Amino acid sequence: MSAVCWVCGSANAVPWKPRSILRPLVPADLKVSDGGYGITLSLWRCRACSFIYADSEELSELASLYECVTDVVYAESQDTRARQMRWVLRKALEARPGARTVLDIGAGAGTLLAEAERAGLDAVGVEPSRAFVQRARAANAVDIVQGVFPHPALAGRTFDIVFLVDVIEHVPEPVELLRASANALAPGGIVLVVTPDVDSYAARKLRGRWWHFRIAHVGYFNFRSLAKAARRAGLGVARRGRAVWYFRIGYLAKRVAVYIPPLAALNWVARRVPPLSWLYNLVVPVNLHDSLLVVLRRADDPALLPSLPPEPRRDTMTP
Numbered sequence: 001m002s003a004v005c006w007v008c009g010s011a012n013a014v015p016w017k018p019r020s021i022l023r024p025l026v027p028a029d030l031k032v033s034d035g036g037y038g039i040t041l042s043l044w045r046c047r048a049c050s051f052i053y054a055d056s057e058e059l060s061e062l063a064s065l066y067e068c069v070t071d072v073v074y075a076e077s078q079d080t081r082a083r084q085m086r087w088v089l090r091k092a093l094e095a096r097p098g099a100r101t102v103l104d105i106g107a108g109a110g111t112l113l114a115e116a117e118r119a120g121l122d123a124v125g126v127e128p129s130r131a132f133v134q135r136a137r138a139a140n141a142v143d144i145v146q147g148v149f150p151h152p153a154l155a156g157r158t159f160d161i162v163f164l165v166d167v168i169e170h171v172p173e174p175v176e177l178l179r180a181s182a183n184a185l186a187p188g189g190i191v192l193v194v195t196p197d198v199d200s201y202a203a204r205k206l207r208g209r210w211w212h213f214r215i216a217h218v219g220y221f222n223f224r225s226l227a228k229a230a231r232r233a234g235l236g237v238a239r240r241g242r243a244v245w246y247f248r249i250g251y252l253a254k255r256v257a258v259y260i261p262p263l264a265a266l267n268w269v270a271r272r273v274p275p276l277s278w279l280y281n282l283v284v285p286v287n288l289h290d291s292l293l294v295v296l297r298r299a300d301d302p303a304l305l306p307s308l309p310p311e312p313r314r315d316t317m318t319p
Contacts, residue, residue, distance in 0.1 A: 003044045003056060006174055006219060007229045010048035017043040017052075017208060017319050021215075025061045027068040030216040032108070033077070037258055038209045038319075041218060045318075051225035052198055054218035059172050062218070066128040066170075067146075078111050078139070080283050083246040085112040085165075087285075088194065088293075089119060092161045095239055095295045096190045099160035103184060105149045105177075106167035110136025113144065126151050150180045158186040165194045168226075169217045178233035182298060191235060191296040194243045198222055200290035208319025211255065212290070223292060230296050236304040239295035244287045250280030 004011050020039040029036075042055040089112065093099060102116045107125025109132050116123035125144040127133050133146040145153045162181045168174050181191045196212035197203065199222030203210045212220070221229070227237055250270065257263040270276035297304055 003053070005044075005046035005049060005051055006053050006172060007051040007225050007232070008046060008049040010046055012047045013044040014047065015042070016045035017213075019055075019058065025065060025215065027065045027070065030062070030065055030069050031071040032216075033071055034214050034216065035255065035258060036214060037211045038213050039215055040213050041215060043220075046225075049225045049228050050199070050222055051229075052220040054172070056172065059218060062216075067130055069129045070131040077248075077251070078109055080246045080248060080251075081109075081111045082115060083283065083285075084244065085115045087244050087246075088112065088163070088165055088192070089115050091241075091293065092163070092190065092192045092295075093119075095192070096161055096188070099189075101159045101186065102161045102163065103149075103154070103157075103159040104163045104165070105181065106164070106170070107136065107142075107144050108132050110140040110142040110144055112163060112165065113142035114140040117142065124154065124157075126154065149177065150184075154184070157184065158189070159184055160186050160189045162189065162191045164191060167195075168193060169195050169212075169219050169221070172218055174219055174221075175229050175232045178230055178235060178296070182234050182296075185298060188301070188303075189297075190238065193226065193292070193294045193296060195221055195226065195292055197290050197292045199224075200288075202288055202290040206259075209259070210290075211258075213319075221292065223294070226292060226294060230294075231299070234299050235296040236299045236301070237294055238297045238301070238304050241293045242287055242289050243291035243293045244285050245291075246283055246285055248280065249282050249284060252284075252286070253280060 003013050019042040041058045043052055045052045102121045102123040104112045104125035107113055107127040113123045113125045126149045128148050130146055133144055136142050136144045145151055162184055171177050198220035253267050270280045
């Protein structure tokens with residue numbers, strides 16, 4: 001029996017990828033810095049809208065685990081993440097000039113909130129991980145509440161910009177999250193979404209070994225399914241593009257070694273040879289064109305894009 005699609009409600013879905021591990025999940029499986037590429041829950045693909053999503057019966061383990069997630073590597077990489085968040089914030093302000101208020105859903109350690117405050121914005125965040133909330137308050141002194149959105153502490157507040165940066169792929173009710181985000185918009189406000197693109201060249205080339213296939217990700221969008229989810233939530237696409245990331249070369253080299261094992265030996269040497277160590281410590285921008293950046297507005301906003309031509313149908317093959 002097929003699972004009902006979280007985006008379009010169709011029951012016309014087929015098994016797409018089996019669960020990778022049979023043991024019960026633990027908080028470490030949900031780390032932001034997890035390098036277990038290709039490890040997922042059981043996944044289905046909707047034939048109607050092409051959305052790929054986890055088996056609902058396996059999701060009950062996740063909610064309580066997020067509160068317990070800790071991640072030392074993630075905590076130590078906030079300087080590079082700050083560069084990415086400055087870039088994301090700049091894109092948001094280009095789409096909503098004059099913005100004064102910001103909500104960051106899934107705020108992590110508060111890096112985006114800190115950048116928003118430095119830009120003179122009134123910013124607040126919500127984050128399920130207790131450890132991340134504590135670090136955000138201690139390291140960045142930002143206004144952040146522990147939990148999920150919608151949150152009682154934020155009831156009735158509206159914002160010029162709502163950020164969903166690498167969040168929507170983690171939730172089993174993406175339309176409801178988008179609808180709650182739409183309800184939190186001030187007049188003329190925007191929702192900025194960043195999420196992996198399962199229809200990207202990298203995803204199709206690497207198939208089941210794509211780096212965005214991981215336990216913590218339970219829903220995989222392409223532009224078509226994301227736009228449909230937005231429409232069902234009362235939103236429309238105002239802008240679209242690709243997300244840029246910032247990483248140390250050493251971090252990238254370590255991740256590439258997952259696919260090219262001989263590189264691990266060079267990485268070992270690089271940690272001990274000063275010239276290579278200096279090179280590996282450099283931070284570079286990376287755009288692999290496999291993450292969507294979409295700006296959404298309320299469906300009645302005149303700033304929406306005109307109707308987009310349909311994209312070619314490229315149903316992602318089973319890994």
